[in-house]
Amino acid sequence: MSSQSPIPGRRVIAALSLKGGVGKTSVVLGLAGAAATQRRRTLVVDLDPQANATAALDPREAPFTASDVLFDARPGIASEAIVPSGWPGTVSLLPSERALEHRAGDASPDSAGRLRRALEGVAEDYDLVLIDCPPSLGELTRNALFAADLALVVTEPSFFAVAAAQQALEAVGLVREHGNPSLQAGGIVANRVRPTLPEHVFRMDELRAAFGGLILGALPDRSAVQQAQGACVPVQSWQSHGAKEACLAFDALLKRLAPRTGSEMSARSVTPTPKSVEIPAQGGAS
Amino acid sequence: MTNPSPRPALRKAPDAHIHPALALGAVTLIDLREPDSAAIQVELAVPPAPIETNSPHDAPADRAKEDRKKRTAKGAKNSKKQKNKKAVKAGKKAKKKGKKRQLADRIDVRREIPPTVRRQLRTGAKARGTSVDEVVTSVLEGWSPS
Numbered sequence: 001m002s003s004q005s006p007i008p009g010r011r012v013i014a015a016l017s018l019k020g021g022v023g024k025t026s027v028v029l030g031l032a033g034a035a036a037t038q039r040r041r042t043l044v045v046d047l048d049p050q051a052n053a054t055a056a057l058d059p060r061e062a063p064f065t066a067s068d069v070l071f072d073a074r075p076g077i078a079s080e081a082i083v084p085s086g087w088p089g090t091v092s093l094l095p096s097e098r099a100l101e102h103r104a105g106d107a108s109p110d111s112a113g114r115l116r117r118a119l120e121g122v123a124e125d126y127d128l129v130l131i132d133c134p135p136s137l138g139e140l141t142r143n144a145l146f147a148a149d150l151a152l153v154v155t156e157p158s159f160f161a162v163a164a165a166q167q168a169l170e171a172v173g174l175v176r177e178h179g180n181p182s183l184q185a186g187g188i189v190a191n192r193v194r195p196t197l198p199e200h201v202f203r204m205d206e207l208r209a210a211f212g213g214l215i216l217g218a219l220p221d222r223s224a225v226q227q228a229q230g231a232c233v234p235v236q237s238w239q240s241h242g243a244k245e246a247c248l249a250f251d252a253l254l255k256r257l258a259p260r261t262g263s264e265m266s267a268r269s270v271t272p273t274p275k276s277v278e279i280p281a282q283g284g285a286s
Numbered sequence: 287m288t289n290p291s292p293r294p295a296l297r298k299a300p301d302a303h304i305h306p307a308l309a310l311g312a313v314t315l316i317d318l319r320e321p322d323s324a325a326i327q328v329e330l331a332v333p334p335a336p337i338e339t340n341s342p343h344d345a346p347a348d349r350a351k352e353d354r355k356k357r358t359a360k361g362a363k364n365s366k367k368q369k370n371k372k373a374v375k376a377g378k379k380a381k382k383k384g385k386k387r388q389l390a391d392r393i394d395v396r397r398e399i400p401p402t403v404r405r406q407l408r409t410g411a412k413a414r415g416t417s418v419d420e421v422v423t424s425v426l427e428g429w430s431p432s
């Protein structure tokens with residue numbers, strides 16, 4: 001972990017892409033589930049007014065949201081809005097709501113630091129902070145990039161993928177130059193990949209040729225990902241072959257982005273064991 | 287050594303109930319949280335009642351539960367029934383409220399606000415065919431935590 005991290009000693013990862021529907025939320029949820037199975041204290045920050053991560057994480061209540069936190073923006077104020085997720089174990093949530101869209105229009109020269117300020121002294125309580133960005137490179141994503149120390153670009157193996165990933169990386173570079181010098185480009189992950197499709201093989205080659213070592217890997221297209229989201233449980237709890245494949249891919253991605261530290265492993269002995277999850281009846285093959 | 291003063295609690299953003307599709311440009315903002323400063327704002331000229339939509343974003347925590355309920359025929363029936371009941375109740379409440387407001391004695395609230403805000407208030411109210419009193423009343427109703 002970089003010593004210049006804005007939130008020292010933590011991994012704060014922002015999942016972003018200009019393109020919508022490529023799997024930012026699914027990647028954040030997959031990583032959160034993977035971290036939870038390792039009993040790592042994980043905070044998901046839902047910075048998308050669509051509130052998809054909030055819905056999937058199914059908190060019992062969400063009296064305050066990222067909208068209220070960004071509006072207030074006092075140091076550490078995020079702690080008052082964070083709630084336990086409905087998932088078993090160690091995943092907490094800074095929820096979102098539709099009104100967060102208003103904060104997207106609140107841009108001013110120093111407004112991009114609001115989330116970072118609000119997380120001061122709060123992120124330290126977590127081993128991992130995952131920020132789900134909206135499908136834009138606007139004010140909310142800027143806030144995410146100012147608060148993060150690692151930017152994860154999510155893309156799909158499609159004709160538009162290279163251009164979209166390039167734009168996201170440019171945004172990361174700009175934020176690093178103008179405001180968050182410790183932000184690193186964590187890499188690009190291709191989501192919903194089907195290796196049997198010639199088009200996907202071609203696009204993956206194209207992505208590797210364009211970005212080389214920045215390509216972190218491919219996440220398989222598995223309906224278990226959608227089924228688990230629809231039932232508001234982590235894919236790690238879903239019983240199917242496809243779910244297992246997806247979990248392996250999320251584990252590998254987490255290991256590359258945020259390998260466990262020695263202190264996290266020793267701290268785990270005091271962490272309560274996650275409750276078992278009831279698997280819905282339809283958890284068949286995917 | 288002195289102890290730090292207590293930190294005021296987080297509150298809902300004043301625009302929390304405004305649909306983002308409404309043009310915020312048409313909304314006038316005045317400070318209400320700290321009446322003597324101009325730092326925190328509350329919107330005016332937008333009806334404080336949340337716009338009824340079927341959007342799931344109104345109550346993220348409830349949505350998943352609703353979805354799951356709907357998966358059973360009984361759950362779907364019940365939720366429809368509940369919705370109808372709620373709508374009728376809301377209608378009755380709104381009627382009552384309107385009557386109350388007409389009948390209630392009005393009191394004079396004096397606050398100091400910047401002249402620009404007052405100008406905006408007046409023009410905003412005029413443009414919408416309503417009065418400054420109505421606008422302020424509706425804002426205060428929307429802002430009130432009760």
Ligand SMILES: Nc1ncnc2c1ncn2[C@@H]1O[C@H](COP(=O)(O)OP(=O)(O)OP(=O)(O)O)[C@@H](O)[C@H]1O
Binds near residue numbers: 225
């Ligand atoms: N690996 C996967 N396998 C199968 N389905 C997936 C996978 N990843 C994502 N999906 C599905 O694709 C759809 C879009 O994914 P998701 O909502 O995560 O994208 P997003 O980038 O967050 O979208 P937005 O830009 O709207 O926020 C969802 O229905 C999700 O369940």
Ligand SMILES: [Mg+2]
Binds near residue numbers: 025048050133
């Ligand atoms: Mg999303």
